[in-house]
Amino acid sequence: MRAPVFRYTHLGTPIHRLHPLVKFLYVMLTLVLVMYPIRITDIPILLIWLGFSAVLWLIARIELRRFTTLMKILVGTFIFLLLIQGFTYRGGHTPLITFGHLRLWEADLGVITREGVVFGLVLCVRILVATSSLPLFVMTTPTSGIMTAMGKLRIPQTATFMFVSALSFTTLLFEMWGSIVDAQKLRAFDIDSMNVIKRAFKAYIPILTPLILLLFRKANDFQIAMETKGFGAPIKPTEIEVLTARPADYAWLAFIIAVFVTCTVLKFGG
Amino acid sequence: MDENKILSLQDVIFTYEGEVVALQNLSLTARRGEFVVVLGANGAGKSTLCYLLSGIAPHIYGGRRRGIVSVAGIDPWDEPLYVTSQVCGTLMQDPEVQLFMPTIRTELAFGPSNLGVPREEILRRSKAALSLVRMDGLEERNPRDLSGGQKQRAALASVLTMQPRVLVLDEPTSQLDPAGRWEVGEAIERLKRSGDLTIVMTTHETEEILHLADQVIVLERGETALMGTPAEVFSQTARLEQAGVKTPALILFQSRVFSGRTTGKNAGERKITLTVDEVAQRVESAVQAGELKVRQTIPASPIPHPAEGNSGTEKNGHTILLEARGISVQYPGPPAVTALKDVSMQVSQGEIVGIVGQNGSGKSTLVKCFVGLLRPSKGEVFFNGESIRKIPVGEMSRRVGLVLQNPDYQLFTASCLDEVRFGLRNVGVAEEEIQPRAEQALRRVGLSEVADLFPFRLSFGDRRKLAVAATLALEPQVLILDEPTTAQDHRGRYQLADLAKRFHDEQGGTVLMITHDVDLIAHYANRLIVLYNGQVLLDGPTAEVFTQVEKLRRSFVVPPVATQLAIKLAPLGVPPDIMTLDQLYAVLGS
Numbered sequence: 127m128r129a130p131v132f133r134y135t136h137l138g139t140p141i142h143r144l145h146p147l148v149k150f151l152y153v154m155l156t157l158v159l160v161m162y163p164i165r166i167t168d169i170p171i172l173l174i175w176l177g178f179s180a181v182l183w184l185i186a187r188i189e190l191r192r193f194t195t196l197m198k199i200l201v202g203t204f205i206f207l208l209l210i211q212g213f214t215y216r217g218g219h220t221p222l223i224t225f226g227h228l229r230l231w232e233a234d235l236g237v238i239t240r241e242g243v244v245f246g247l248v249l250c251v252r253i254l255v256a257t258s259s260l261p262l263f264v265m266t267t268p269t270s271g272i273m274t275a276m277g278k279l280r281i282p283q284t285a286t287f288m289f290v291s292a293l294s295f296t297t298l299l300f301e302m303w304g305s306i307v308d309a310q311k312l313r314a315f316d317i318d319s320m321n322v323i324k325r326a327f328k329a330y331i332p333i334l335t336p337l338i339l340l341l342f343r344k345a346n347d348f349q350i351a352m353e354t355k356g357f358g359a360p361i362k363p364t365e366i367e368v369l370t371a372r373p374a375d376y377a378w379l380a381f382i383i384a385v386f387v388t389c390t391v392l393k394f395g396g
Numbered sequence: 397m398d399e400n401k402i403l404s405l406q407d408v409i410f411t412y413e414g415e416v417v418a419l420q421n422l423s424l425t426a427r428r429g430e431f432v433v434v435l436g437a438n439g440a441g442k443s444t445l446c447y448l449l450s451g452i453a454p455h456i457y458g459g460r461r462r463g464i465v466s467v468a469g470i471d472p473w474d475e476p477l478y479v480t481s482q483v484c485g486t487l488m489q490d491p492e493v494q495l496f497m498p499t500i501r502t503e504l505a506f507g508p509s510n511l512g513v514p515r516e517e518i519l520r521r522s523k524a525a526l527s528l529v530r531m532d533g534l535e536e537r538n539p540r541d542l543s544g545g546q547k548q549r550a551a552l553a554s555v556l557t558m559q560p561r562v563l564v565l566d567e568p569t570s571q572l573d574p575a576g577r578w579e580v581g582e583a584i585e586r587l588k589r590s591g592d593l594t595i596v597m598t599t600h601e602t603e604e605i606l607h608l609a610d611q612v613i614v615l616e617r618g619e620t621a622l623m624g625t626p627a628e629v630f631s632q633t634a635r636l637e638q639a640g641v642k643t644p645a646l647i648l649f650q651s652r653v654f655s656g657r658t659t660g661k662n663a664g665e666r667k668i669t670l671t672v673d674e675v676a677q678r679v680e681s682a683v684q685a686g687e688l689k690v691r692q693t694i695p696a697s698p699i700p701h702p703a704e705g706n707s708g709t710e711k712n713g714h715t716i717l718l719e720a721r722g723i724s725v726q727y728p729g730p731p732a733v734t735a736l737k738d739v740s741m742q743v744s745q746g747e748i749v750g751i752v753g754q755n756g757s758g759k760s761t762l763v764k765c766f767v768g769l770l771r772p773s774k775g776e777v778f779f780n781g782e783s784i785r786k787i788p789v790g791e792m793s794r795r796v797g798l799v800l801q802n803p804d805y806q807l808f809t810a811s812c813l814d815e816v817r818f819g820l821r822n823v824g825v826a827e828e829e830i831q832p833r834a835e836q837a838l839r840r841v842g843l844s845e846v847a848d849l850f851p852f853r854l855s856f857g858d859r860r861k862l863a864v865a866a867t868l869a870l871e872p873q874v875l876i877l878d879e880p881t882t883a884q885d886h887r888g889r890y891q892l893a894d895l896a897k898r899f900h901d902e903q904g905g906t907v908l909m910i911t912h913d914v915d916l917i918a919h920y921a922n923r924l925i926v927l928y929n930g931q932v933l934l935d936g937p938t939a940e941v942f943t944q945v946e947k948l949r950r951s952f953v954v955p956p957v958a959t960q961l962a963i964k965l966a967p968l969g970v971p972p973d974i975m976t977l978d979q980l981y982a983v984l985g986s
Binding site for chain 2: 134136191268269270290291294297298302305306308309310311312313314315316319331332335336339340343344346347348349350351352353354355356357358359361362363364365366367
């Protein structure tokens with residue numbers, strides 16, 4: 127019974143105590159950083175931000191093993207990106223491995239180029255940076271804090287609630303996935319022991335079909351539970367959570383902005 | 397007009413979209429503070445009644461209605477749900493889907509905050525509701541970390557913060573273990589005694605509500621079969637049986653032993669407040685007066701005995717099929733949970749073993765170890781003397797079949813026949829053998845007629861039978877049933893157990909049943925294992941284990957009513973290891 131990814135864990139670390147809006151700003155700045163126009167020379171800047179995020183993760187005492195499934199998906203994506211960029215990148219032609227020659231416009235599809243691999247690497251780091259911030263936010267901020275913070279930003283309550291429900295549904299999804307995989311294993315259908323290709327082509331139907339049917343049913347039950355508690359009433363909801371900023375929040379805010387400005391200056395001024 | 401009348405239904409007919417008539421000519425009134433219990437078999441219309449009162453029908457489940465419904469002065473049909481929710485609160489069966497906020501505090505505040513109730517008032521209501529369900533101090537806990545009973549109590553508290561005048565409880569204890577049922581029952585009792593809230597509750601657990609009910613209504617195929625005070629309704633045992641409603645064992649016992657004088661009280665009384673002590677006392681008086689006699693021998697036990705073994709690893713002449721040697725299982729956290737601690741046991745061929753214990757006591761973990769779904773962190777599991785550590789789960793499924801509580805985790809094909817064929821193909825059965833074996837498995841569970849039907853069109857009970865068919869088709873030597881009575885009504889509750897019994901009788905199979913239902917154990921199991929905190933608390937012949945009342949209490953297991961009575965009547969010479977009412981009738985004769 128591993129705690130599911132994205133689920134808030136109550137710990138008293140400085141990151142957990144940090145004002146939700148400061149953490150939300152960190153998520154936004156991360157997204158801005160990865161949206162900057164991409165260049166091969168961006169790696170150091172991305173690594174600075176990734177290192178900064180890693181420090182935040184360490185302080186927040188987030189266990190990496192909760193991300194085993196996510197990491198597996200990411201590793202697959204990274205290998206795909208490195209290969210595809212290695213073969214098709216058109217910004218350089220230094221051969222790293224040559225299988226033959228198959229020219230297609232400016233690329234030689236028979237050669238993995240050094241520039242292509244490096245560019246693939248930049249993309250991988252960029253994805254890693256992008257995926258590192260949101261889990262930190264949702265795993266260290268209670269949902270009530272997230273809702274209040276989003277309320278302060280004047281995000282409509284329905285949108286906020288959809289986001290929060292999606293987080294809650296993720297936990298449920300993981301639990302149901304595990305139960306369905308177990309149920310099918312009992313009929314000698316073991317998805318965990320299949321190779322990637324077999325999984326992709328035939329394994330998911332016995333898992334996804336019951337999952338989708340069950341999710342529809344659960345969603346219906348959730349709707350009943352929510353609407354019988356007045357959700358959707360044309361009334362301004364009461365704010366229960368009171369968020370107060372402490373000096374430490376301002377210090378963190380300044381520090382996050384400073385790191386972001388440094389990265390931006392390095393990117394555009396270097 | 398009666399000012400205290402808060403609930404009124406007059407000649408109500410409700411038809412779901414698709415022309416399924418769910419309720420017919422239903423009339424019901426309830427006054428402020430009354431506790432109305434609605435009974436009936438699955439499909440009798442109990443939940444539909446709840447939906448009509450709370451406005452879920454037609455606002456979420458569409459349909460057509462005729463007749464008049466009034467709940468605290470409003471007609472839920474004409475009002476949006478958020479308006480009805482202010483007068484009528486609803487608690488459903490499954491606590492999991494009613495809790496969606498990260499903490500109890502925010503869960504309780506969710507309803508009133510949607511209605512714009514001032515913050516201070518919300519906090520006051522939350523505190524009062526938590527106190528009523530005895531969960532003070534748990535405000536910051538994540539609902540997902542709570543036990544089943546706590547979750548349902550938290551869900552109840554979250555409904556109470558809406559301050560409804562009518563509370564609708566749709567089988568609120570049906571998915572809980574005995575401790576959870578007791579906790580929620582106690583909370584409902586406090587609620588009933590604390591104010592003027594009108595409560596409408598549907599249930600199959602007649603024993604639990606008997607002392608609370610002011611009015612009982614029995615539905616049968618959408619119509620009122622019986623209605624009245626508990627004494628009036630429960631005196632009609634034959635009619636109850638016909639409607640698929642369980643008559644509480646103590647009433648059934650008295651009706652048989654004292655020839656129809658069920659309660660020993662005036663028939664006009666509104667309540668029945670019977671306890672085992674009171675009934676035992678009545679029997680004692682009857683014996684002393686010479687109206688009843690005690691025969692001091694227990695009638696032949698209907699319980700099957702293990703088959704004689706003659707090969708492999710043996711214990712007392714029986715082949716040992718399954719064995720756990722010092723197994724421990726720990727789930728990683730945070731926080732880490734030790735589910736099994738150094739558990740050792742042997743299961744012989746031909747045994748029918750009941751496994752009981754609270755949720756979290758390690759029952760499911762244990763059987764998952766038996767089929768190889770979980771590998772113990774310490775110790776080893778053996779099948780027929782061979783360690784299963786290196787045997788894949790798929791291979792194990794041909795030896796030990798596990799039928800999970802929820803069949804919907806496995807059903808995915810377009811027909812019932814395909815569902816059975818799927819497993820057979822996976823284990824590599826020859827193509828020409830698959831069809832006859834699948835058909836035979838469906839025949840065995842009585843689903844041949846619906847072999848081509850989409851599994852999700854079957855009732856829940858039939859979907860469970862289909863899961864059993866899919867398991868039996870693999871021809872395992874051991875069949876494990878996880879909670880075979882879950883979500884079943886009185887009539888259908890032993891269907892799976894009967895299938896398991898046939899597997900035992902006709903094929904010499906070994907059966908393990910995880911359950912909270914002590915009557916099921918008493919009827920079918922020759923051996924009972926009680927798990928407590930990941931360890932074996934008791935293990936022995938069923939009748940013997942049931943007499944260990946004090947130890948059972950630690951695990952919230954209450955012996956069957958027949959055993960409880962027999963223990964009380966032991967000074968009269970009644971053997972204390974009686975398990976069923978039939979055995980008790982045979983011992984007590986006039």
